[in-house]
Amino acid sequence: MMRVSRKLRKWTATLLDLPQDVAMDLPRITMIGGLQLTVENHRGILHFSPDSLKLAMDGGEMEVTGQNLVIRNIGAEEVFVEGKILGVQLHAKGKSSG
Numbered sequence: 001m002m003r004v005s006r007k008l009r010k011w012t013a014t015l016l017d018l019p020q021d022v023a024m025d026l027p028r029i030t031m032i033g034g035l036q037l038t039v040e041n042h043r044g045i046l047h048f049s050p051d052s053l054k055l056a057m058d059g060g061e062m063e064v065t066g067q068n069l070v071i072r073n074i075g076a077e078e079v080f081v082e083g084k085i086l087g088v089q090l091h092a093k094g095k096s097s098g
Helices: 002-014 022-024
Strands: 028-032 034-040 045-049 052-057 060-074 078-092
Touching: 028 078, 034 060, 045 060, 052 078
Parallel strands: none
Antiparallel strands: 028 034, 034 078, 045 052, 052 060, 060 078
């Protein structure tokens, strides 16, 4: 049933010319250089330190690595991070990093 729902949302997004992140509740990641990162449609912060940020996503987790990371703004579904961003990785549910 989930597969049909996903196909229907994708078809609707295409038909109405909507961005897929809006119609399918996918994460939207905006990075400016290696200094600022905005992530929309996250499901919460799992871990934060000056070197690492882990966010929960519908399909798994997102890990941001860097140096001197600071959360400048956080909302229910959006987080804005500054610092020296060295990497962004998406980990699917059920997959372990390591």
